Amino acid sequence: MRKIKVLIVDDSPVFRALLSQLISSDPELEVVAMAEDPYQARDLIKQHNPDVLTLDIEMPKMNGVKFLKNLMRLRPMPVVMISTLTQHGADATLTALELGAVDYFPKPSVDSTAEMVNYKKLVNEKIKIAAGANVASQPLGSMSESISVPTQNNKTEVIAIGASTGGTEAVKNVLSALPAGLPPIIITQHISAMFSPSFAARLNENSDIEVKQLDVNRAPLVNGCAYVAPGDKHLVVIRRGDRLYCQLDDRPTVNLHKPSVDVMFDSVAETVGKNSIGVILTGMGKDGAQGLLSMKKLGAKTIAQDEASSVVWGMPRVAVELDAALSILDLNKIPKQICQYLAAKD
Structure with missing residues:
Protein backbone atom coordinates (compact mmCIF):
# COMPACT_ATOMS: atom_id res chain seq x y z
CA MET A 1 0.00 0.00 0.00
CA ARG A 2 1.40 3.39 -1.01
CA LYS A 3 2.03 5.77 1.86
CA ILE A 4 0.44 9.22 1.99
CA LYS A 5 3.14 11.77 1.18
CA VAL A 6 3.20 14.78 3.50
CA LEU A 7 5.04 18.10 3.13
CA ILE A 8 5.45 20.13 6.34
CA VAL A 9 5.62 23.92 6.05
CA ASP A 10 6.56 25.69 9.30
CA ASP A 11 9.17 28.28 10.22
CA SER A 12 9.99 26.69 13.60
CA PRO A 13 12.77 24.04 13.34
CA VAL A 14 11.67 22.58 16.68
CA PHE A 15 8.04 22.17 15.63
CA ARG A 16 9.01 20.84 12.19
CA ALA A 17 11.08 18.13 13.89
CA LEU A 18 8.28 17.28 16.34
CA LEU A 19 5.63 17.13 13.63
CA SER A 20 7.86 15.01 11.40
CA GLN A 21 8.40 12.56 14.25
CA LEU A 22 4.68 12.31 15.01
CA ILE A 23 3.66 11.85 11.37
CA SER A 24 6.46 9.39 10.57
CA SER A 25 5.37 7.17 13.48
CA ASP A 26 2.28 6.22 11.45
CA PRO A 27 2.99 3.42 8.94
CA GLU A 28 0.48 4.92 6.47
CA LEU A 29 2.19 8.31 6.36
CA GLU A 30 5.53 9.55 5.03
CA VAL A 31 7.10 12.99 5.43
CA VAL A 32 8.73 13.59 2.04
CA ALA A 33 10.10 17.07 2.79
CA MET A 34 9.98 20.05 5.16
CA ALA A 35 10.00 23.75 4.29
CA GLU A 36 10.65 26.74 6.55
CA ASP A 37 8.73 29.21 4.38
CA PRO A 38 6.26 29.26 1.46
CA TYR A 39 8.96 30.06 -1.12
CA GLN A 40 10.83 26.89 -0.21
CA ALA A 41 7.54 25.00 -0.10
CA ARG A 42 6.68 26.04 -3.65
CA ASP A 43 9.82 24.35 -5.01
CA LEU A 44 9.38 21.26 -2.81
CA ILE A 45 5.78 20.80 -4.00
CA LYS A 46 7.02 20.65 -7.59
CA GLN A 47 9.81 18.27 -6.62
CA HIS A 48 7.91 15.82 -4.39
CA ASN A 49 4.26 16.12 -5.48
CA PRO A 50 2.92 15.57 -1.92
CA ASP A 51 -0.58 14.26 -1.19
CA VAL A 52 -1.11 16.60 1.76
CA LEU A 53 0.44 19.86 2.93
CA THR A 54 0.52 20.89 6.59
CA LEU A 55 0.76 24.68 6.58
CA ASP A 56 1.58 27.02 9.46
CA ILE A 57 -0.45 30.24 9.46
CA GLU A 58 2.13 32.50 11.07
CA MET A 59 5.37 32.65 9.05
CA PRO A 60 7.82 35.34 7.96
CA LYS A 61 8.22 36.37 4.29
CA MET A 62 4.66 35.24 3.42
CA ASN A 63 1.96 34.08 5.85
CA GLY A 64 0.23 30.75 5.37
CA VAL A 65 -3.14 32.23 4.35
CA LYS A 66 -1.63 34.27 1.51
CA PHE A 67 0.34 31.25 0.30
CA LEU A 68 -2.80 29.08 0.49
CA LYS A 69 -4.73 31.56 -1.64
CA ASN A 70 -2.07 31.38 -4.36
CA LEU A 71 -1.76 27.60 -4.05
CA MET A 72 -5.50 26.88 -4.36
CA ARG A 73 -5.69 29.08 -7.44
CA LEU A 74 -2.69 27.56 -9.21
CA ARG A 75 -2.44 24.00 -7.85
CA PRO A 76 -5.37 22.91 -5.66
CA MET A 77 -4.39 20.19 -3.18
CA PRO A 78 -5.37 18.98 0.30
CA VAL A 79 -4.04 21.38 2.94
CA VAL A 80 -4.32 21.13 6.73
CA MET A 81 -3.63 24.40 8.55
CA ILE A 82 -1.63 24.62 11.78
CA SER A 83 -3.16 27.29 13.98
CA THR A 84 -2.57 29.01 17.29
CA LEU A 85 -5.52 28.88 19.70
CA THR A 86 -5.98 32.65 19.76
CA GLN A 87 -8.63 35.01 18.40
CA HIS A 88 -6.29 36.02 15.59
CA GLY A 89 -5.59 32.34 14.92
CA ALA A 90 -9.33 31.63 14.79
CA ASP A 91 -10.00 34.37 12.23
CA ALA A 92 -7.03 33.34 10.07
CA THR A 93 -8.01 29.66 10.22
CA LEU A 94 -11.60 30.35 9.17
CA THR A 95 -10.27 32.44 6.29
CA ALA A 96 -8.04 29.50 5.30
CA LEU A 97 -11.03 27.12 5.36
CA GLU A 98 -12.90 29.63 3.20
CA LEU A 99 -10.01 29.57 0.71
CA GLY A 100 -10.11 25.77 0.45
CA ALA A 101 -8.08 24.26 3.31
CA VAL A 102 -9.62 20.93 4.32
CA ASP A 103 -9.09 21.18 8.08
CA TYR A 104 -6.85 22.52 10.82
CA PHE A 105 -5.15 21.44 14.01
CA PRO A 106 -3.68 23.60 16.79
CA LYS A 107 -0.08 23.73 17.89
CA PRO A 108 0.22 21.67 21.09
CA SER A 109 -0.22 23.68 24.28
CA VAL A 110 1.21 21.02 26.63
CA ASP A 111 4.06 18.58 26.40
CA SER A 112 2.89 15.74 28.70
CA THR A 113 3.35 12.28 27.24
CA ALA A 114 -0.36 11.39 27.51
CA GLU A 115 -1.45 14.58 25.77
CA MET A 116 1.18 14.12 23.06
CA VAL A 117 -0.20 10.65 22.28
CA ASN A 118 -3.66 12.20 21.78
CA TYR A 119 -2.15 15.01 19.73
CA LYS A 120 -0.36 12.54 17.46
CA LYS A 121 -3.61 10.66 16.89
CA LEU A 122 -5.44 13.92 16.06
CA VAL A 123 -2.77 15.14 13.63
CA ASN A 124 -2.41 11.86 11.76
CA GLU A 125 -6.17 11.31 11.52
CA LYS A 126 -6.69 14.78 10.04
CA ILE A 127 -3.90 14.23 7.49
CA LYS A 128 -5.45 10.92 6.40
CA ILE A 129 -8.90 12.51 6.07
CA ALA A 130 -7.40 15.37 4.05
CA ALA A 131 -5.69 12.93 1.69
CA GLY A 132 -9.08 11.55 0.68
CA ALA A 133 -10.89 14.89 0.63
CA ASN A 134 -12.61 16.31 -2.41
CA VAL A 135 -10.78 19.65 -2.65
CA ALA A 136 -12.64 20.60 -5.83
CA SER A 137 -16.07 20.03 -4.28
CA GLN A 138 -16.87 23.72 -3.89
CA PRO A 139 -14.93 26.02 -6.21
CA LEU A 140 -14.16 29.46 -4.80
CA GLY A 141 -17.03 31.81 -5.41
CA SER A 142 -19.53 28.98 -5.84
CA MET A 143 -22.74 30.07 -4.15
CA SER A 144 -26.28 28.84 -3.84
CA GLU A 145 -28.86 30.92 -5.68
CA SER A 146 -30.85 33.33 -3.53
CA ILE A 147 -34.42 32.31 -2.73
CA SER A 148 -37.50 34.36 -1.90
CA VAL A 149 -39.30 33.82 1.39
CA PRO A 150 -41.58 30.79 1.05
CA THR A 151 -45.17 30.84 2.19
CA GLN A 152 -45.11 28.40 5.08
CA ASN A 153 -47.96 25.95 4.71
CA ASN A 154 -47.11 23.61 7.53
CA LYS A 155 -46.17 23.56 11.21
CA THR A 156 -42.37 23.32 10.88
CA GLU A 157 -40.97 24.67 14.15
Whole structure:
Protein backbone atom coordinates (compact mmCIF):
# COMPACT_ATOMS: atom_id res chain seq x y z
CA MET A 1 0.00 0.00 0.00
CA ARG A 2 1.40 3.39 -1.01
CA LYS A 3 2.03 5.77 1.86
CA ILE A 4 0.44 9.22 1.99
CA LYS A 5 3.14 11.77 1.18
CA VAL A 6 3.20 14.78 3.50
CA LEU A 7 5.04 18.10 3.13
CA ILE A 8 5.45 20.13 6.34
CA VAL A 9 5.62 23.92 6.05
CA ASP A 10 6.56 25.69 9.30
CA ASP A 11 9.17 28.28 10.22
CA SER A 12 9.99 26.69 13.60
CA PRO A 13 12.77 24.04 13.34
CA VAL A 14 11.67 22.58 16.68
CA PHE A 15 8.04 22.17 15.63
CA ARG A 16 9.01 20.84 12.19
CA ALA A 17 11.08 18.13 13.89
CA LEU A 18 8.28 17.28 16.34
CA LEU A 19 5.63 17.13 13.63
CA SER A 20 7.86 15.01 11.40
CA GLN A 21 8.40 12.56 14.25
CA LEU A 22 4.68 12.31 15.01
CA ILE A 23 3.66 11.85 11.37
CA SER A 24 6.46 9.39 10.57
CA SER A 25 5.37 7.17 13.48
CA ASP A 26 2.28 6.22 11.45
CA PRO A 27 2.99 3.42 8.94
CA GLU A 28 0.48 4.92 6.47
CA LEU A 29 2.19 8.31 6.36
CA GLU A 30 5.53 9.55 5.03
CA VAL A 31 7.10 12.99 5.43
CA VAL A 32 8.73 13.59 2.04
CA ALA A 33 10.10 17.07 2.79
CA MET A 34 9.98 20.05 5.16
CA ALA A 35 10.00 23.75 4.29
CA GLU A 36 10.65 26.74 6.55
CA ASP A 37 8.73 29.21 4.38
CA PRO A 38 6.26 29.26 1.46
CA TYR A 39 8.96 30.06 -1.12
CA GLN A 40 10.83 26.89 -0.21
CA ALA A 41 7.54 25.00 -0.10
CA ARG A 42 6.68 26.04 -3.65
CA ASP A 43 9.82 24.35 -5.01
CA LEU A 44 9.38 21.26 -2.81
CA ILE A 45 5.78 20.80 -4.00
CA LYS A 46 7.02 20.65 -7.59
CA GLN A 47 9.81 18.27 -6.62
CA HIS A 48 7.91 15.82 -4.39
CA ASN A 49 4.26 16.12 -5.48
CA PRO A 50 2.92 15.57 -1.92
CA ASP A 51 -0.58 14.26 -1.19
CA VAL A 52 -1.11 16.60 1.76
CA LEU A 53 0.44 19.86 2.93
CA THR A 54 0.52 20.89 6.59
CA LEU A 55 0.76 24.68 6.58
CA ASP A 56 1.58 27.02 9.46
CA ILE A 57 -0.45 30.24 9.46
CA GLU A 58 2.13 32.50 11.07
CA MET A 59 5.37 32.65 9.05
CA PRO A 60 7.82 35.34 7.96
CA LYS A 61 8.22 36.37 4.29
CA MET A 62 4.66 35.24 3.42
CA ASN A 63 1.96 34.08 5.85
CA GLY A 64 0.23 30.75 5.37
CA VAL A 65 -3.14 32.23 4.35
CA LYS A 66 -1.63 34.27 1.51
CA PHE A 67 0.34 31.25 0.30
CA LEU A 68 -2.80 29.08 0.49
CA LYS A 69 -4.73 31.56 -1.64
CA ASN A 70 -2.07 31.38 -4.36
CA LEU A 71 -1.76 27.60 -4.05
CA MET A 72 -5.50 26.88 -4.36
CA ARG A 73 -5.69 29.08 -7.44
CA LEU A 74 -2.69 27.56 -9.21
CA ARG A 75 -2.44 24.00 -7.85
CA PRO A 76 -5.37 22.91 -5.66
CA MET A 77 -4.39 20.19 -3.18
CA PRO A 78 -5.37 18.98 0.30
CA VAL A 79 -4.04 21.38 2.94
CA VAL A 80 -4.32 21.13 6.73
CA MET A 81 -3.63 24.40 8.55
CA ILE A 82 -1.63 24.62 11.78
CA SER A 83 -3.16 27.29 13.98
CA THR A 84 -2.57 29.01 17.29
CA LEU A 85 -5.52 28.88 19.70
CA THR A 86 -5.98 32.65 19.76
CA GLN A 87 -8.63 35.01 18.40
CA HIS A 88 -6.29 36.02 15.59
CA GLY A 89 -5.59 32.34 14.92
CA ALA A 90 -9.33 31.63 14.79
CA ASP A 91 -10.00 34.37 12.23
CA ALA A 92 -7.03 33.34 10.07
CA THR A 93 -8.01 29.66 10.22
CA LEU A 94 -11.60 30.35 9.17
CA THR A 95 -10.27 32.44 6.29
CA ALA A 96 -8.04 29.50 5.30
CA LEU A 97 -11.03 27.12 5.36
CA GLU A 98 -12.90 29.63 3.20
CA LEU A 99 -10.01 29.57 0.71
CA GLY A 100 -10.11 25.77 0.45
CA ALA A 101 -8.08 24.26 3.31
CA VAL A 102 -9.62 20.93 4.32
CA ASP A 103 -9.09 21.18 8.08
CA TYR A 104 -6.85 22.52 10.82
CA PHE A 105 -5.15 21.44 14.01
CA PRO A 106 -3.68 23.60 16.79
CA LYS A 107 -0.08 23.73 17.89
CA PRO A 108 0.22 21.67 21.09
CA SER A 109 -0.22 23.68 24.28
CA VAL A 110 1.21 21.02 26.63
CA ASP A 111 4.06 18.58 26.40
CA SER A 112 2.89 15.74 28.70
CA THR A 113 3.35 12.28 27.24
CA ALA A 114 -0.36 11.39 27.51
CA GLU A 115 -1.45 14.58 25.77
CA MET A 116 1.18 14.12 23.06
CA VAL A 117 -0.20 10.65 22.28
CA ASN A 118 -3.66 12.20 21.78
CA TYR A 119 -2.15 15.01 19.73
CA LYS A 120 -0.36 12.54 17.46
CA LYS A 121 -3.61 10.66 16.89
CA LEU A 122 -5.44 13.92 16.06
CA VAL A 123 -2.77 15.14 13.63
CA ASN A 124 -2.41 11.86 11.76
CA GLU A 125 -6.17 11.31 11.52
CA LYS A 126 -6.69 14.78 10.04
CA ILE A 127 -3.90 14.23 7.49
CA LYS A 128 -5.45 10.92 6.40
CA ILE A 129 -8.90 12.51 6.07
CA ALA A 130 -7.40 15.37 4.05
CA ALA A 131 -5.69 12.93 1.69
CA GLY A 132 -9.08 11.55 0.68
CA ALA A 133 -10.89 14.89 0.63
CA ASN A 134 -12.61 16.31 -2.41
CA VAL A 135 -10.78 19.65 -2.65
CA ALA A 136 -12.64 20.60 -5.83
CA SER A 137 -16.07 20.03 -4.28
CA GLN A 138 -16.87 23.72 -3.89
CA PRO A 139 -14.93 26.02 -6.21
CA LEU A 140 -14.16 29.46 -4.80
CA GLY A 141 -17.03 31.81 -5.41
CA SER A 142 -19.53 28.98 -5.84
CA MET A 143 -22.74 30.07 -4.15
CA SER A 144 -26.28 28.84 -3.84
CA GLU A 145 -28.86 30.92 -5.68
CA SER A 146 -30.85 33.33 -3.53
CA ILE A 147 -34.42 32.31 -2.73
CA SER A 148 -37.50 34.36 -1.90
CA VAL A 149 -39.30 33.82 1.39
CA PRO A 150 -41.58 30.79 1.05
CA THR A 151 -45.17 30.84 2.19
CA GLN A 152 -45.11 28.40 5.08
CA ASN A 153 -47.96 25.95 4.71
CA ASN A 154 -47.11 23.61 7.53
CA LYS A 155 -46.17 23.56 11.21
CA THR A 156 -42.37 23.32 10.88
CA GLU A 157 -40.97 24.67 14.15
CA VAL A 158 -37.22 24.23 13.75
CA ILE A 159 -34.53 23.50 11.14
CA ALA A 160 -31.49 21.57 12.44
CA ILE A 161 -28.17 21.52 10.53
CA GLY A 162 -25.14 19.36 11.41
CA ALA A 163 -21.67 19.30 9.84
CA SER A 164 -18.01 18.47 10.42
CA THR A 165 -14.98 18.57 8.05
CA GLY A 166 -15.70 21.08 5.30
CA GLY A 167 -18.75 22.26 7.20
CA THR A 168 -17.74 25.82 8.06
CA GLU A 169 -18.08 26.73 4.38
CA ALA A 170 -20.98 24.38 3.66
CA VAL A 171 -23.09 25.82 6.49
CA LYS A 172 -22.22 29.35 5.35
CA ASN A 173 -23.25 28.46 1.80
CA VAL A 174 -26.65 27.21 2.96
CA LEU A 175 -27.40 30.08 5.34
CA SER A 176 -26.28 32.78 2.90
CA ALA A 177 -28.86 31.56 0.37
CA LEU A 178 -31.78 31.29 2.81
CA PRO A 179 -34.14 34.26 3.17
CA ALA A 180 -34.92 36.00 6.46
CA GLY A 181 -38.06 35.13 8.39
CA LEU A 182 -37.76 31.33 8.40
CA PRO A 183 -38.43 29.14 11.44
CA PRO A 184 -35.50 29.09 13.90
CA ILE A 185 -32.35 27.25 12.80
CA ILE A 186 -30.00 25.37 15.14
CA ILE A 187 -26.48 24.41 14.05
CA THR A 188 -23.93 21.93 15.35
CA GLN A 189 -20.52 22.17 13.66
CA HIS A 190 -17.52 20.20 14.92
CA ILE A 191 -15.17 23.05 15.82
CA SER A 192 -13.02 24.10 18.78
CA ALA A 193 -14.47 26.35 21.50
CA MET A 194 -11.90 29.03 20.63
CA PHE A 195 -13.13 29.16 17.02
CA SER A 196 -16.91 28.79 17.36
CA PRO A 197 -17.65 32.47 18.22
CA SER A 198 -15.77 33.62 15.09
CA PHE A 199 -17.61 30.97 13.07
CA ALA A 200 -21.00 32.26 14.26
CA ALA A 201 -19.95 35.87 13.58
CA ARG A 202 -18.93 35.00 10.00
CA LEU A 203 -22.25 33.25 9.39
CA ASN A 204 -24.07 36.33 10.65
CA GLU A 205 -22.05 38.65 8.36
CA ASN A 206 -22.89 36.53 5.31
CA SER A 207 -26.58 35.88 5.92
CA ASP A 208 -29.93 37.66 6.06
CA ILE A 209 -30.62 35.49 9.11
CA GLU A 210 -29.48 36.70 12.53
CA VAL A 211 -26.87 34.16 13.62
CA LYS A 212 -25.38 33.92 17.10
CA GLN A 213 -23.56 31.42 19.26
CA LEU A 214 -25.66 30.17 22.16
CA ASP A 215 -23.70 31.73 25.04
CA VAL A 216 -26.34 31.38 27.75
CA ASN A 217 -27.63 28.13 29.18
CA ARG A 218 -31.04 28.47 27.54
CA ALA A 219 -32.68 30.79 25.01
CA PRO A 220 -36.11 30.85 23.33
CA LEU A 221 -36.06 29.89 19.66
CA VAL A 222 -37.10 32.90 17.57
CA ASN A 223 -38.13 32.96 13.90
CA GLY A 224 -35.50 34.51 11.64
CA CYS A 225 -32.65 33.54 13.98
CA ALA A 226 -30.00 30.79 13.93
CA TYR A 227 -28.19 29.43 16.99
CA VAL A 228 -24.72 27.86 16.84
CA ALA A 229 -23.52 25.35 19.43
CA PRO A 230 -20.33 26.48 21.20
CA GLY A 231 -17.32 24.27 20.52
CA ASP A 232 -17.39 22.60 23.94
CA LYS A 233 -21.10 22.03 24.63
CA HIS A 234 -23.91 20.05 23.04
CA LEU A 235 -26.98 21.96 21.85
CA VAL A 236 -30.44 20.47 22.45
CA VAL A 237 -34.05 21.58 22.00
CA ILE A 238 -36.57 21.53 24.85
CA ARG A 239 -40.21 22.58 25.15
CA ARG A 240 -41.61 24.63 28.02
CA GLY A 241 -45.35 25.09 27.69
CA ASP A 242 -46.00 26.11 24.08
CA ARG A 243 -42.48 27.54 23.50
CA LEU A 244 -39.36 25.91 22.12
CA TYR A 245 -35.94 26.67 23.59
CA CYS A 246 -32.41 25.73 22.66
CA GLN A 247 -30.30 24.71 25.61
CA LEU A 248 -26.67 23.83 26.32
CA ASP A 249 -25.92 20.28 27.44
CA ASP A 250 -22.68 19.33 29.19
CA ARG A 251 -22.87 15.54 28.95
CA PRO A 252 -19.69 13.71 27.80
CA THR A 253 -18.67 13.40 24.15
CA VAL A 254 -20.92 11.38 21.84
CA ASN A 255 -19.37 9.75 18.75
CA LEU A 256 -16.08 11.33 19.97
CA HIS A 257 -17.59 14.80 19.57
CA LYS A 258 -18.81 17.62 21.77
CA PRO A 259 -20.89 19.22 20.39
CA SER A 260 -22.46 16.17 18.75
CA VAL A 261 -24.87 16.30 15.82
CA ASP A 262 -26.61 13.14 17.04
CA VAL A 263 -27.36 14.75 20.40
CA MET A 264 -28.96 17.72 18.64
CA PHE A 265 -30.93 15.64 16.10
CA ASP A 266 -32.13 13.22 18.81
CA SER A 267 -33.45 16.11 20.90
CA VAL A 268 -35.26 17.54 17.86
CA ALA A 269 -36.80 14.13 17.11
CA GLU A 270 -37.96 13.72 20.69
CA THR A 271 -39.18 17.28 21.24
CA VAL A 272 -40.44 18.42 17.83
CA GLY A 273 -40.92 15.22 15.82
CA LYS A 274 -42.51 15.65 12.40
CA ASN A 275 -42.60 19.46 12.62
CA SER A 276 -38.88 19.78 11.86
CA ILE A 277 -36.32 19.66 9.06
CA GLY A 278 -32.93 17.97 9.52
CA VAL A 279 -29.89 18.60 7.30
CA ILE A 280 -26.62 16.65 7.47
CA LEU A 281 -23.66 18.15 5.61
CA THR A 282 -20.08 17.21 4.77
CA GLY A 283 -17.99 15.58 7.50
CA MET A 284 -15.90 12.59 8.53
CA GLY A 285 -17.36 9.76 10.58
CA LYS A 286 -20.98 8.98 11.39
CA ASP A 287 -22.11 11.62 13.88
CA GLY A 288 -25.66 12.73 13.11
CA ALA A 289 -26.64 9.83 10.85
CA GLN A 290 -28.55 7.89 13.50
CA GLY A 291 -30.17 11.06 14.83
CA LEU A 292 -31.31 12.02 11.34
CA LEU A 293 -32.90 8.58 11.01
CA SER A 294 -34.73 9.14 14.31
CA MET A 295 -36.08 12.42 12.92
CA LYS A 296 -37.19 10.78 9.66
CA LYS A 297 -38.95 7.92 11.48
CA LEU A 298 -41.06 10.49 13.35
CA GLY A 299 -42.06 12.24 10.13
CA ALA A 300 -39.47 15.02 9.86
CA LYS A 301 -38.18 16.12 6.46
CA THR A 302 -34.51 15.13 6.12
CA ILE A 303 -31.72 16.12 3.72
CA ALA A 304 -28.19 14.77 3.18
CA GLN A 305 -25.49 16.47 1.13
CA ASP A 306 -24.40 14.40 -1.88
CA GLU A 307 -20.93 12.94 -2.42
CA ALA A 308 -19.92 15.17 -5.34
CA SER A 309 -20.33 18.42 -3.39
CA SER A 310 -18.99 17.15 -0.03
CA VAL A 311 -15.41 17.79 1.05
CA VAL A 312 -15.61 14.53 3.04
CA TRP A 313 -18.61 12.29 2.39
CA GLY A 314 -18.65 10.48 5.72
CA MET A 315 -21.55 11.61 7.89
CA PRO A 316 -23.93 12.09 4.93
CA ARG A 317 -22.86 8.76 3.44
CA VAL A 318 -23.75 6.86 6.64
CA ALA A 319 -27.08 8.72 6.76
CA VAL A 320 -27.79 7.68 3.16
CA GLU A 321 -26.83 4.06 3.94
CA LEU A 322 -29.25 4.08 6.89
CA ASP A 323 -31.98 5.46 4.59
CA ALA A 324 -32.20 8.48 6.90
CA ALA A 325 -32.46 11.10 4.12
CA LEU A 326 -35.57 11.87 2.11
CA SER A 327 -33.45 14.04 -0.22
CA ILE A 328 -29.79 13.64 -1.26
CA LEU A 329 -28.68 16.87 -2.87
CA ASP A 330 -25.84 18.99 -4.15
CA LEU A 331 -24.97 21.61 -1.54
CA ASN A 332 -26.22 24.47 -3.72
CA LYS A 333 -29.67 22.86 -4.03
CA ILE A 334 -30.21 22.35 -0.30
CA PRO A 335 -31.49 25.89 0.52
CA LYS A 336 -34.19 25.63 -2.16
CA GLN A 337 -35.23 22.20 -0.86
CA ILE A 338 -35.53 23.54 2.69
CA CYS A 339 -37.87 26.24 1.39
CA GLN A 340 -39.87 23.71 -0.63
CA TYR A 341 -40.34 21.60 2.50
CA LEU A 342 -41.55 24.71 4.34
CA ALA A 343 -44.03 25.50 1.55
CA ALA A 344 -45.42 21.94 1.34
CA LYS A 345 -48.84 21.37 2.87
CA ASP A 346 -49.10 18.94 5.78
